[in-house]
Amino acid sequence: MKLAIWSYLAPAHVGVSKAAASFADIHCVVRAPKGDGYGTIMLAMFERLGVMPPLSFCAMSEATLAGAAANLPAVLREIDARVKPAMIVVTRSATASVLQEPLDGEIAMMSPGDVNAEIFMASTHPMRDNEISAFAKTTHEIVAHYARDVARTERPSVNIIGPSLLGFHDKANIESLRKTLAELGVDINAVVPMGATPDDLRTIGGAWVNIPTAHELAMPTVQYLKTRFGTPYIDELPYGEAGTTRFLRELCGHCEIPQERIVKASRASNLLWYSRTVDAHALSSKRVAVFGAPTAVAGIARVLHDELDMEVEFVGTYALDYGDWLRARVADITTNVLVSDDYRVVAAEIDRTRPDIMFGSQMERHSASGFGVPCAVVSPPSHILNFPLGYAPFMGYDGANHIGDLVNQTQVLGLEHHLIETFGPRGQGRFAEAAPEPEAVPEEARVPVMVGGVAVEELRWDAAAEKLLSRVPFFVRKKARTNIEKYAKERNIMLIDETVMLRAREHVGG
Helix, strand or coil: CHHHCCCCCCEHHHHHHHHHHHCCCEEEEEEEEHHHCHHHHHHHHHCCCCCCCCEEEEEECHHHHCCCCCCHHHHHHHHHHHHCCCEEEEEECHHHHCCCCCHHHHHHCCCCCCCCCEEEECCCCCCCCEHHHHHHHHHHHHHHHHCCCCCCCCCCEEEEECCCCCCCCHHHHHHHHHHHHHHHCCEEEEEECCCCCHHHHHCHHHCCEEEECCHHHHHHHHHHHHHHHCCCECCCCCEHHHHHHHHHHHHHHHHCCCCCHHHHHHHHCCHHHHHCCHHHHHCCCCEEEEEECHHHHHHHHHHHHHHCCCEEEEEEECCHHHHHHHHHHCCCCCCCEEECCCHHHHHHHHHHHCCCEEEECHHHHHHHHCCCCCEEECCCCCCHHHCCCCCCCCEHHHHHHHHHHHHHHHCCCCHHHHHHHHCCCCCCCCCCCCCCCCCCCCHHHCCEEEECCEEEEECEECHHHHHHHCCCCHHHHHHHHHHHHHHHHHCCCCEECHHHHHHHHHHHCC
């Protein structure tokens, strides 16, 4: 059944492809059926590369399925001659692994000098690994393959570990961090894997500090660099104005930089200033939920709770191995932590809690829309719309501004004022006269009251209540109906009339 539903994470070969193809002068070859070749299309469309991406597919033909030998050696020779990469990373899809082809044996049988590039067989398992674990392992293996013992750089420098092609706003995040680091006089030694060459990896041990932008993607590499070179890493997440300041304080401690310089770097952020204004009061105590990749969830939830004074209903992640890590990160924010890779479970929690705003992946955007809950996409899995043409980081001080704008643009504006309009005399609300008379609600459309999963009695609206509800502006009417019904069900009220609606209004503070 798992294969028949939506999945948050792609198979392992996608993670290997994202990692290997993000390095410079490294090419990735995936042994897979033709239908698994969507990676090249995603790179070309989402990243708008303008050139063929460094990713090729050694397609399985009908002859291969009938038992004929694979054509991998020929593909490797062709790529070596055409692209001339320093390394070719080879992996296979889960479908291809069923044939149990001895790809490493075929590579070993190639004649010396057949190709000039190094051939590197990724060690990830097509079935046991997923997109996250495969990405993390492949990045670590390639870094470990090239890393050499070098002296520490003269000026303070960092490695940024985790950004990649097809990463969520990674290009903008790197630019945001680069601007802030430049203000502090800190150089970037390497960005891994995005754009890192084999020469960059040979000197990766010279950095003073490592910065993981996504713990789930970077930690195997970061831990390796700490073990081999003794390089510390920053544990604080650079999300929001306060979070970025804490992140920079930790960095300054490792780089022996006076923390007074942070003040200059922070001038680009307006989030904390905005949070103290009258306009931001509408955000205070709004109920929100955050679900997605663990690092993004931990960072965004902290900003919403600490800097915008919002109430976090629940947080969660589909990265099952990072459930405990996330719980520790948000322990002071909420105890309701959902760890599941089943979108139906997440949708049920959204339905149960009905937050004012949902922050999640494209999966939550689809689910939340069915419940009338607005949703901001802050995490992969994403859509081409989440690869903006402009500059929209989530990290650093510029990212703090973007998060603030995203919250403002996603919330239902003026909801408190519309609640007053809803229950006022007809004609007072801006949309009241334009609202059509309510149609009769068919019996089969009425929502049963559920007790222990059993329908015990119907919840009904009388005609006066339906007419009063029709005065609600159309874009919040569904939300108002849901809140009123929730109020009634919690009090075992089976008939919603004008009196119940007025009590519901008072309950929500309208």
